[in-house]
Amino acid sequence: xxxxxxxxCVANLKxxxxxxxxxxxxxxxxxxxxxxATAIFGPTAYISGPTTGPVCPANNTxxxxxxxxxxxxxxxxxxxxxx
Numbered sequence: 001x002x003x004x005x006x007x008x009c010v011a012n013l014k015x016x017x018x019x020x021x022x023x024x025x026x027x028x029x030x031x032x033x034x035x036x037a038t039a040i041f042g043p044t045a046y047i048s049g050p051t052t053g054p055v056c057p058a059n060n061t062x063x064x065x066x067x068x069x070x071x072x073x074x075x076x077x078x079x080x081x082x083x
Contacts, residue, residue: 005058009080012054016063016072019046024068031069
């Protein structure tokens, strides 16, 4: 189970990173910019669903989006990171 949760979490992190990169291209924002959650999460945004975005399946907490140039992070642990 834990392995599946880790893989799902990493998939969420990849999706968030892709959404941030697309947002930056569309808005011509620099890599140092941090998109608001409502800019990338929501029914009509880059990642559809709630405006709070996806949560880690292991501990049900939200991700930290960070700047475009920095990977999003999960608070769960060291195994829930982008490679």
